Amino acid sequence: MPVIRTRVQPDFLVDRDTVMNAALTPTARLVYVLLLASLETEDSGLNQIAALAGLHSTESLLPYIAELESVGTADLKDHAGQGKVITVNETPTLPERRAHMCVPCDDCGMCSCEYTKGICQDCASIRSVRQRSREDIARWKAQLDEGKTYAMGSSTSRLHRWDCRSLMSLEKRVEAMEMGIDAIRHGHSRSYLAWPGLPSLFTAQELREKKIRRKRCELCGPDPL
Ligand SMILES: [Zn+2]
Ligand SMILES: [Zn+2]
Ligand SMILES: [Zn+2]
Structure with a gap:
């Protein structure tokens, strides 16, 4: 299951409110930081992120992804032609701006979320x-x-x-x-x-x-x- 990001940044930034959010579990806050950190590296997969967060499997990441989803910093969705994908946002998405579904490309029908929504x-x-x-x-x-x-x-x-x-x-x-x-x-x-x-x-x-x-x-x- 690949991890994609919504915006390409040359450096590694974290959102202060997310890291300092007492409503999130410590593991969710750590998973958020690890997901963003992993985007800057070639091949750190979810296995490695789980291990670094002290978890035994990628499945055990899911509840923490759900926590991050509730504050708009990550989500897990089915994307056309890609299967399940985790998307990480450097800054939380406002509730009304959170897409609830993948936006397939008008021309080929594959996921277009990584580029301009509607065209890959x-x-x-x-x-x-x-x-x-x-x-x-x-x-x-x-x-x-x-x-x-x-x-x-x-x-x-x-x-x-x-x-x-x-x-x-x-x-x-x-x-x-x-x-x-x-x-x-x-x-x-x-x-x-x-x-x-x-x-x-x-x-x-x-x-x-x-x-x-x-x-x-x-x-x-x-x-x-
Ligand atoms: Zn998509
Ligand atoms: Zn000629
Ligand atoms: Zn396309």
């Missing part, structure tokens, strides 16, 4: 790469409509026709992006996610004004400037 981090990245692709495709199509038929990519030193076979086609670019999205859906890292940007398009006149002296591609043979 993976789906937010996917939405933003799709948005970037839509904007880039619209820009590219508008340039074509304006009669800009010369292409200059950042990765090529030659001047091409917009539809040169040596340039990655629009379809291939979309395919590459979809493969990255598919990889995320199968549990791979978000680093696979990218939109391979389309080249900038120009008219002959624009290139003459820019005094572009690139070699013309021999494959597509764009008209001389």
Whole structure:
């Protein structure tokens, strides 16, 4: 059962009112401190927290988690796709702000509580790469409509026709992006996610004004400037 936190902090802070709360048992106060301390470390599991609190099993932590839940510093809930998860709050959540249920992601249905409630981090990245692709495709199509038929990519030193076979086609670019999205859906890292940007398009006149002296591609043979 993983422990998640609601906010990432570089240092280890505790809430004074919780630590000094006489209504909590000493063990609950210690469990609160240990849960927060464990967030800063790589692999301290609940077993270790239980042992450090002088308890014999992770099950024996549960009554103390329930105590902390009553003051809004921790809770134990079922989260979509994750099972039971303990959430620790550095500062107590006000009673009216305490969520009683997991908020699944609108796009994939998995728990989104760790990121923006309603959209998980993976789906937010996917939405933003799709948005970037839509904007880039619209820009590219508008340039074509304006009669800009010369292409200059950042990765090529030659001047091409917009539809040169040596340039990655629009379809291939979309395919590459979809493969990255598919990889995320199968549990791979978000680093696979990218939109391979389309080249900038120009008219002959624009290139003459820019005094572009690139070699013309021999494959597509764009008209001389
Ligand atoms: Zn959740
Ligand atoms: Zn999602
Ligand atoms: Zn070419």
